[in-house]
Amino acid sequence: NRFIMPHGLTIDSGGNVWLTDVGLHQVFQCTPEGKVLLTLGEAGVPGADARHFNLPTDVAVLADGSFYVSDGYKNTRVVKFSATGEFEFQWGSKGRGDGEFNLPHGIAIDSQGRVIVCDRENERLQLFDGSGGFIAAWKSPQLGKPYGIATAPDGHVFIIDGGSPSVRPEQRGKAVELDASGTVIDTFGSFGQAPGQFQLGHDIAIGPDGAIYVAEGTGARVQKFVRRN
Secondary structure, eight states: OOOSOEEEEEEOTTSOEEEEETTTTEEEEEOTTOOEEEEESOTTOOOSSTTOOSSOOEEEEOTTSOEEEEEOSSSOEEEEEOTTOOEEEEEOOBSSSTTOBSOEEEEEEOTTOOEEEEEGGGTEEEEEOTTSOEEEEEOOTTTOSEEEEEEOTTSOEEEEEOOOTTSOGGGSOEEEEEOTTSOEEEEEOEESSSTTEESSEEEEEEOTTSOEEEEESTTOOEEEEOOOO
């Protein structure tokens, strides 16, 4: 009875678990055993100020413990907090321009310190510096609708394309690997129920051994992928 609808899941460098709960409009930091270390937002109360969220989607944590929250389904913003949970700054509003969002859904920090946001309904990734300054937008048919994002130590970026119901089933979902400049290196997976296929791929993560994990919404499962030798 702690959560209503846990949505985003992030593990920081210390092994702590970060959850966003879109039902409670809150963000939690927990130990691996589930002890709550930090709670942000007021339970069940949506808002758009320094102490409230409105359906927050994901968290990205820096090495110093400070973190970014994509406050995404309603507020279309990214919010930066200190390691102790103090509000620092925010950026973003509804729109299609640089630094604007239409559902910031996933968020990650790459090896260069860039903040990369899945601007899902605008079908693009947006890149920012640590202060929220716009750097670039990556958009291509191969990206589709980026739902979740993970970054690798070599600078590569992995996203899961959740797909759009408006396109044919065979075009609806895949995982995409990009290099640090945004060039697509590889894609894998397709729409379907078989192993290696996705039904609403919703989030993606990279394990310490480089394995890729994809969580599916409609498919209600997690799949693990490893590179072929």
